[in-house]
Amino acid sequence: MTWGRGEMKILIVDDDASVLESCRRILESEGADVSLARDVPTARIVLEGQGPFDLILSDIKMPENDGFELLRLVRTAFAGTAVLMMTGYLIPEVMEKGRQKGADGFIAKPFTPEELLKSVQAVLF
Secondary structure, eight states, X not given: OOOOTXXXXXXXXXXXXXXXXXXXXXHHHTTOEEEEESSHHHHHHHHHHHOOOSEEEEESOOSSSOHHHHHHHHHHHOTTOEEEEEESOOOHHHHHHHHHHTOOEEEESSOOHHHXXXXXXXXXX
């Protein structure tokens, strides 16, 4: 599944640098234009400066502001942007809260490159 260079704009938000780098590498190999943010305040700056994005791939559990706070911001200012939430705690309560707040999908950490691509494809196509 190759999306074509620069066709798909994706913002990845996670406080774990290794997750950011691995997701970036996987998604760029498919031709996506990827931006990174290590927290919600940085993601907000990136969104305001480079948005809109086709997809935001965000961790849920981060220091200070969590992924649900980012989701609220996205649904307010960038309603058409798809949001795929990553979490190490993919339990029904988390999924229900995310759906209520407007998440388009979820992926459990850790995940394989194939699982990431499948989840992104399910949310976008």
